Amino acid sequence: MDQDLDTTASPPRRTRRKEARPGELLDAALDLFVERGYAATKVEDVASRAGVSKGTLFLYFPSKEELLKAVVRHSIVGLFDRWSSEIDSYTASSAEMLIYALDEWWKHVGCTKAAGICKLMTAEACNFPELAKFYQQEVEAPGAALLARIVRRGIARGEFRAVDVDYAVYALKAPMMFLMLQPPASAGGDRPFDAERFLRTQSDLLLRGLEAAPHGVGPGTAP
Amino acid sequence: MDQDLDTTASPPRRTRRKEARPGELLDAALDLFVERGYAATKVEDVASRAGVSKGTLFLYFPSKEELLKAVVRHSIVGLFDRWSSEIDSYTASSAEMLIYALDEWWKHVGCTKAAGICKLMTAEACNFPELAKFYQQEVEAPGAALLARIVRRGIARGEFRAVDVDYAVYALKAPMMFLMLQPPASAGGDRPFDAERFLRTQSDLLLRGLEAAPHGVGPGTAP
Amino acid sequence: MDQDLDTTASPPRRTRRKEARPGELLDAALDLFVERGYAATKVEDVASRAGVSKGTLFLYFPSKEELLKAVVRHSIVGLFDRWSSEIDSYTASSAEMLIYALDEWWKHVGCTKAAGICKLMTAEACNFPELAKFYQQEVEAPGAALLARIVRRGIARGEFRAVDVDYAVYALKAPMMFLMLQPPASAGGDRPFDAERFLRTQSDLLLRGLEAAPHGVGPGTAP
Amino acid sequence: MDQDLDTTASPPRRTRRKEARPGELLDAALDLFVERGYAATKVEDVASRAGVSKGTLFLYFPSKEELLKAVVRHSIVGLFDRWSSEIDSYTASSAEMLIYALDEWWKHVGCTKAAGICKLMTAEACNFPELAKFYQQEVEAPGAALLARIVRRGIARGEFRAVDVDYAVYALKAPMMFLMLQPPASAGGDRPFDAERFLRTQSDLLLRGLEAAPHGVGPGTAP
DNA sequence: AATGAATGAGTATTCATTCAT
DNA sequence: AATGAATGAATACTCATTCAT
Numbered sequence: 001m002d003q004d005l006d007t008t009a010s011p012p013r014r015t016r017r018k019e020a021r022p023g024e025l026l027d028a029a030l031d032l033f034v035e036r037g038y039a040a041t042k043v044e045d046v047a048s049r050a051g052v053s054k055g056t057l058f059l060y061f062p063s064k065e066e067l068l069k070a071v072v073r074h075s076i077v078g079l080f081d082r083w084s085s086e087i088d089s090y091t092a093s094s095a096e097m098l099i100y101a102l103d104e105w106w107k108h109v110g111c112t113k114a115a116g117i118c119k120l121m122t123a124e125a126c127n128f129p130e131l132a133k134f135y136q137q138e139v140e141a142p143g144a145a146l147l148a149r150i151v152r153r154g155i156a157r158g159e160f161r162a163v164d165v166d167y168a169v170y171a172l173k174a175p176m177m178f179l180m181l182q183p184p185a186s187a188g189g190d191r192p193f194d195a196e197r198f199l200r201t202q203s204d205l206l207l208r209g210l211e212a213a214p215h216g217v218g219p220g221t222a223p
Numbered sequence: 224m225d226q227d228l229d230t231t232a233s234p235p236r237r238t239r240r241k242e243a244r245p246g247e248l249l250d251a252a253l254d255l256f257v258e259r260g261y262a263a264t265k266v267e268d269v270a271s272r273a274g275v276s277k278g279t280l281f282l283y284f285p286s287k288e289e290l291l292k293a294v295v296r297h298s299i300v301g302l303f304d305r306w307s308s309e310i311d312s313y314t315a316s317s318a319e320m321l322i323y324a325l326d327e328w329w330k331h332v333g334c335t336k337a338a339g340i341c342k343l344m345t346a347e348a349c350n351f352p353e354l355a356k357f358y359q360q361e362v363e364a365p366g367a368a369l370l371a372r373i374v375r376r377g378i379a380r381g382e383f384r385a386v387d388v389d390y391a392v393y394a395l396k397a398p399m400m401f402l403m404l405q406p407p408a409s410a411g412g413d414r415p416f417d418a419e420r421f422l423r424t425q426s427d428l429l430l431r432g433l434e435a436a437p438h439g440v441g442p443g444t445a446p
Numbered sequence: 447m448d449q450d451l452d453t454t455a456s457p458p459r460r461t462r463r464k465e466a467r468p469g470e471l472l473d474a475a476l477d478l479f480v481e482r483g484y485a486a487t488k489v490e491d492v493a494s495r496a497g498v499s500k501g502t503l504f505l506y507f508p509s510k511e512e513l514l515k516a517v518v519r520h521s522i523v524g525l526f527d528r529w530s531s532e533i534d535s536y537t538a539s540s541a542e543m544l545i546y547a548l549d550e551w552w553k554h555v556g557c558t559k560a561a562g563i564c565k566l567m568t569a570e571a572c573n574f575p576e577l578a579k580f581y582q583q584e585v586e587a588p589g590a591a592l593l594a595r596i597v598r599r600g601i602a603r604g605e606f607r608a609v610d611v612d613y614a615v616y617a618l619k620a621p622m623m624f625l626m627l628q629p630p631a632s633a634g635g636d637r638p639f640d641a642e643r644f645l646r647t648q649s650d651l652l653l654r655g656l657e658a659a660p661h662g663v664g665p666g667t668a669p
Numbered sequence: 670m671d672q673d674l675d676t677t678a679s680p681p682r683r684t685r686r687k688e689a690r691p692g693e694l695l696d697a698a699l700d701l702f703v704e705r706g707y708a709a710t711k712v713e714d715v716a717s718r719a720g721v722s723k724g725t726l727f728l729y730f731p732s733k734e735e736l737l738k739a740v741v742r743h744s745i746v747g748l749f750d751r752w753s754s755e756i757d758s759y760t761a762s763s764a765e766m767l768i769y770a771l772d773e774w775w776k777h778v779g780c781t782k783a784a785g786i787c788k789l790m791t792a793e794a795c796n797f798p799e800l801a802k803f804y805q806q807e808v809e810a811p812g813a814a815l816l817a818r819i820v821r822r823g824i825a826r827g828e829f830r831a832v833d834v835d836y837a838v839y840a841l842k843a844p845m846m847f848l849m850l851q852p853p854a855s856a857g858g859d860r861p862f863d864a865e866r867f868l869r870t871q872s873d874l875l876l877r878g879l880e881a882a883p884h885g886v887g888p889g890t891a892p
Numbered sequence: 893a894a895t896g897a898a899t900g901a902g903t904a905t906t907c908a909t910t911c912a913t
Numbered sequence: 914a915a916t917g918a919a920t921g922a923a924t925a926c927t928c929a930t931t932c933a934t
Contacts, residue, residue: 021893037349039262043929053895055931064929122404123346126339127260132406166414170401170421171428177404178397181345183355191389198393205394205432244918266904276920281905467914483795485708489908499916501910510908568850569792572785573706578852612860616867617874620847624839627791627846629801637835644839651840651878690897712925722899727926899931903924910920 022060024050026074029067034116038068038124069134072121075114080142087149094154095207098172101150102203105176111195115180122181144169151210160210168210175202245283247273249297252290257339261291261347292357295344298337303365310372317377318430321395324373325426328399334418338403345404370395374433383433391433398425468506470496472520475513480562484514484570515580518567521560526588533595540600541653544618547596548649551622557641561626568627590615597656606656614656621648691729693719695743698736703785707737707793738803741790744783748773749811756818763823764876767841770819771872774845780864784849791850813838820879829879837879844871 028049032041043064047057061067083104090097109115121139125132147169154160160168179195251272255264266287270280284290306327313320332338344362348355370392377383383391402418474495478487489510493503507513529550536543555561564585571578593615600606606614625641697718701710712733716726730736752773759766778784790808794801816838823829829837848864 035349040350042927054929055895055897056893058930059893062930119345120349122342123349124260125406126258126343126346127263136406167421167424170416171398171425174397174401174425175394177401178393181400181404183348183359193393198390201390202394202397205428209428209431265902277904278906278920279918282918285905287904481795486796488906500908501916502914504909505914508909565791566795568788569795570706571852572704572789572792573709582852613867613870616847616862617844617871620843620871621840623847623850624843627850629794629805639839644836647836648840648843651874655874655877711923723925724899724927725897728897731926733925895932895934897931897933899929900927901929902927906921906923908920908922910918911916912918913916 021050021052021056022070023074025052025057025060025067026071029071030075030113030117033068033071033120034113038120038127043067065128065131068131072117072135072139075112075117076109077138077142079108080146083146087146087153094150094157094159095211097150097153098147098207098210099203101147102172102176102199106179106196106199110176110179110199118177118180122177144173147172154210159212161212163210171206171209175199175206244273244275244279245293248275248280248283248290249294252294253298253336253340256291256294256343257336261287261343262350266290288351288354291354295340295358295362298335298340299332300361300365302331303369306369310369317373317380317382318434320373320376321430321433322426324370325395325399325422329402329419329422333399333402333422341400341403345400367392367396377433382435384435386433394429394432398422398429467496467498467502468516469520471498471503471506471513472517475517476521476559476563479514479517479566480559484566484573489513511574511577514577518563518581518585521558521563522555523584523588525554526592529592533592533599540596540603540605541657543596543599544653544656545649547593548618548622548645552642552645556622556625556645564623564626568623590619593618600656605658607658609656617652617655621645621652690719690721690725691739694721694726694729694736695740698740699744699782699786702737702740702789703782707733707789708796712736734797734800737800741786741804741808744781744786745778746807746811748777749815752815756815756822763819763826763828764880766819766822767876767879768872770816771841771845771868775848775865775868779845779848779868787846787849791846813842816841823879828881830881832879840875840878844868844875 025046029041029046032046032049035041043057044054046067047054050057057067061070083101087097090100092100109118118139121131121135125135148165151160151163151165151168151172155162155165175198179199182193182195248269252264252269255269255272258264266280267277269290270277273280280290284293306324310320313323315323332341341362344354344358348358371388374383374386374388374391374395378385378388398421402422405416405418471492475487475492478492478495481487489503490500492513493500496503503513507516529547533543536546538546555564567577567581567585571581594611597606597609597611597614597618601608601611621644625645628639628641694715698710698715701715701718704710712726713723715736716723719726726736730739752770756766759769761769778787787808790800790804794804817834820829820832820834820837820841824831824834844867848868851862851864
């Protein structure tokens with residue numbers, strides 16, 4: 001890298017760090033919000049974990065609430081754009097798409113700290129109606145739209161039955177939300193909860209409900 | 224007695240209130256906790272909604288946290304005893320039992336304010352670990368145990384396949400949790416979410432996965 | 447006694463207790479005030495230790511502060527009348543009188559709970575100026591007056607030097623106050639504090655300072 | 670620097686205050702604690718007397734209790750180190766040392782607000798056992814140790830009789846405590862109490878009890 | 893851009909006192 | 914005389930946010 005060519009020429013630390021600041025703050029905030037919850041996270045702790053002072057944080061984010069929104073955008077919203085274009089260019093079967101979608105979600109959200117953010121947003125929804133609306137618009141709706149596109153594609157291509165799309169999406173979302181709300185690990189019951197197994201099981205079940213073959217009842221068969 | 228002659232003759236105000244207080248406070252607390260969340264609910268508001276002063280509330284509940292616990296017990300825990308004995312005396316098929324169970328849950332929890340309490344407990348879990356444990360022990364565990372009993376009965380009677388009971392229970396819980404987390408109404412998307420329809424759809428799907436007939440994949444088929 | 451003659455004729459419990467109430471409350475209050483301090487003593491605890499309800503206490507004492515005053519009067523003030531007449535009729539030497547006085551004080555105050563009350567009054571003096579004045583007038587002043595009478599008698603009879611009476615009284619009071627302020631027992635240092643020994647030592651010292659023999663300096667030799 | 674040219678040029682306000690804050694707060698707290706007692710002193714009042722807001726006080730002292738401890742350390746504990754080294758280097762007679770010690774105590778504690786703190790600590794001892802222990806360890810014990818060292822030195826050098834050291838120390842402490850507990854001024858009796866005269870008188874008396882000459886009884890003659 | 897000292901609104905809980913019964 | 918349910922004033926401490934430096 002450039003840095004290796006002339007280490008003395010590397011930009012003054014200040015400058016380089018300056019550009020990294022928002023990201024460092026966002027990372028710190030993500031960690032702490034997920035660990036401790038929104039209310040229990042002090043902005044000062046976020047700042048000091050990012051190695052800056054409290055005042056500096058407010059230089060980049062006008063309020064704690066905006067900081068949370070930024071964390072949500074940073075860790076989740078960005079994913080949708082990529083997923084959306086992938087769907088456009090996808091050529092495999094719709095069932096495969098759905099499995100791929102759930103898999104991607106698991107890899108990038110479900111098994112990461114981002115899942116904690118979803119849980120937290122659900123949690124704080126009633127305390128901060130504005131945050132709730134933000135989350136609904138920026139996360140829930142786009143996510144549902146993505147799933148809906150896949151389902152519609154499957155129906156259009158005759159791969160899926162003509163189910164009620166909205167309810168098929170709900171059925172897909174339910175296990176994802178369940179996973180995200182699952183307590184981190186310990187507090188659970190006796191046997192460790194195997195999230196991937198649960199997810200696989202659920203997707204099998206759901207796909208069977210969606211597939212075009214004459215099965216009988218399915219999720220949201222039109223009334 | 225005289226009182227019998229004139230039913231409008233209410234007992235002395237002080238006395239009557241004394242007995243009614245806890246219930247009135249519990250009702251007020253339920254409303255406010257669900258509306259505003261735990262932290263945002265001021266004990267004073269609970270008291271004044273119940274028509275008493277702040278001090279009086281503390282006569283009946285030693286702390287805000289205990290008040291919340293009492294609300295949980297009052298609105299949820301009590302149900303388990305009844306359900307448990309109903310299961311014992313039930314004679315119908317296990318599939319019918321499961322449908323009945325979900326239906327009962329919907330009637331007494333899912334579509335009532337008690338659902339809001341479940342949402343709230345999930346929400347506040349990380350902020351108040353002690354509350355989380357309480358909820359896990361008094362609600363989550365008994366609820367899961369009830370469902371597990373039905374699933375096991377189905378398996379024992381050859382009505383269900385020999386699925387992994389724990390994962391079958393997870394699969395049953397997922398849609399219930401999804402429903403409870405659903406925003407009250409407004410904030411939702413364009414089309415109103417029909418919870419009962421969702422529930423019916425989900426239970427069809429799940430029963431199909433459980434039933435003994437040779438279907439193929441199902442929830443938690445042993446690996 | 448009369449009671450023994452006809453136990454069936456003893457007044458109904460209610461009545462008898464009624465007369466005993468103030469005393470029982472006073473005893474309970476003395477115990478608790480000394481054990482826990484003024485602020486930390488709840489009137490409800492006083493009442494329940496006396497076997498009555500909170501409301502009843504207020505029937506006899508109009509406020510917590512008045513209750514404390516009553517305790518002071520009950521446990522201390524009463525002693526002064528007796529001591530005062532004893533002094534009048536005393537014929538022994540003034541030194542013996544002084545020793546008797548300190549001994550009496552020790553027996554009836556110094557080594558009893560009443561000492562705790564003195565400590566408490568000193569403690570709360572700054573918090574409750576009115577109480578302080580009350581204590582000064584009802585206890586400090588009469589006590590000092592008693593001592594002053596003995597000292598004056600000694601001087602008048604040529605037993606003591608013509609010391610400054612006020613300062614002789616202060617010198618007598620100092621060890622008494624020191625004793626009363628001594629922590630109950632435990633918290634002290636390594637070796638147990640032997641109050642009686644301290645008192646004996648101090649009175650020897652003081653009497654030597656007072657005695658008429660040509661000793662040199664003494665407490666408060668007139669300037 | 671420029672600043673040196675004009676000594677009236679005060680350092681930037683923020684900076685100067687920062688350094689002065691703890692001291693200003695300590696002074697304010699000392700005043701109020703002594704005037705009103707611990708419980709009756711509101712932290713907000715301390716803060717505003719020091720010219721800062723409530724929050725600022727908590728920037729420097731983590732709790733009201735710690736504030737009181739800091740006041741004690743600031744006004745009393747610091748004196749012991751100086752006194753201790755003075756004793757080491759002292760060459761005069763032990764009687765002079767004792768008189769010097771009492772004099773120093775009077776100048777730096779007895780006639781200052783610090784005396785009020787001692788009174789207050791004695792007062793609040795029963796209400797706050799932890800504070801009591803702190804005071805015992807940080808003030809009572811070192812003070813007694815200092816006096817004990819002087820007494821032992823006197824005995825070792827043949828200036829004092831071989832009295833029981835502990836009880837000699839008690840005898841020395843008694844008049845000091847008496848002085849500190851004396852009401853500020855007003856409430857006293859008719860004639861103004863002359864503390865210095867009392868102190869002089871007492872030290873004469875005590876020294877006579879301690880001195881090696883064959884006098885007879887003395888404080889703590891071994892039994 | 894960065895700091896960190898200062899701010900002050902916000903809230904659960906206690907307990908002496910009252911008064912209807 | 915006795916009760917005990919009801920009251921409400923009173924207070925330490927936290928933390929997001931500001932702004933002088």
